């Protein structure tokens with residue numbers, strides 16, 4: 001009998017826990033690294049993670065620890081699911097503990113502030129691993145729905161197609177259907193920029209602008225994501241797939257999306273500080289809107305919706321003023 005695949009998941013937040021369940025349901029032995037001892041204890045003693053998914057029973061082949069070395073030992077896949085802006089510091093601590101030859105898997109949807117690096121680039125930089133040992137999982141995967149084993153498709157992206165297929169097999173369950181893709185750049189940009197568009201749609205929803213506005217923002221949001229992707233060498237078709245359109249639709253239509261909810265609160269008139277105070281989990285777009293705009297400027301790409309979100313979130317621009325500016329931009333053909 002062949003050995004079970006081992007996966008270490010750092011960490012036991014919302015998506016780390018839910019994806020750990022997927023891996024376990026697909027037959028992997030999963031160790032979740034939790035930052036807080038009480039989370040690890042709850043998982044090991046009650047088979048639940050009450051902070052994130054109260055009432056959801058975790059499979060028996062999921063265990064937790066606060067010991068990073070114990071989690072990392074012998075892992076075939078080392079899955080990273082921490083806030084994008086802390087990844088560099090976290091991984092610097094974990095790199096000496098990584099199992100030799102382990103495949104690093106990013107679940108994160110953000111772009112690093114300052115360097116404007118995608119998450120797989122940060123991983124390569126810190127762990128000193130080649131591109132073909134880093135994979136990305138992305139797509140319309142609201143963690144709460146996955147934890148309830150509701151059906152979803154996803155993308156497993158890696159420049160090495162064989163490795164993508166190995167990871168695909170390791171996380172394929174009756175409710176989670178992963179497709180492979182070798183366009184890592186496009187898949188990561190799709191995930192990071194949809195959070196920014198999710199904020200924009202949330203703001204519009206909070207302002208009561210209606211469903212035409214939502215459809216317009218999703219479509220033009222996808223257009224500006226594709227423009228950036230093309231400038232960065234991505235395959236434009238990736239953006240009409242799960243990592244692009246699929247994730248945008250899920251995020252922009254769901255109250256479960258933290259980015260969407262964050263935007264809705266701003267659109268209803270809450271201040272940034274009030275909105276941050278009521279947001280318990282990571283809403284990546286709040287910080288990544290600035291690094292996405294940074295990327296756009298580095299590549300000479302116009303991203304008016306992203307620019308508008310940065311204006312509202314970081315420069316105190318009132319949403320009504322931002323809306324007026326967005327609507328009064330110069331007229332142009334749709335495809336430019």
Ligand SMILES: NC(=O)C1=CN([C@@H]2O[C@H](COP(=O)(O)OP(=O)(O)OC[C@H]3O[C@@H](n4cnc5c(N)ncnc54)[C@H](O)[C@@H]3O)[C@@H](O)[C@H]2O)C=CC1
Nearest residue numbers: 011012013014015016035082086108109141142143281282
């Ligand atoms: N929740 C979701 O539905 C999905 C989330 N993602 C992405 O997954 C990534 C993680 O998000 P979530 O799990 O949802 O966030 P979360 O806020 O639920 O969990 C974040 C985890 O990181 C840990 N953490 C926070 N600060 C840390 C630090 N300084 N050092 C080490 N660990 C720290 C927390 O303890 C927690 O376990 C994000 O990039 C997000 O965009 C992707 C798909 C779905």
Ligand SMILES: O=C(CO)COP(=O)(O)O
Nearest residue numbers: 139140141142257258259
């Ligand atoms: O990425 C997600 C769904 O695919 C989760 O979105 P939020 O981070 O906005 O909750």
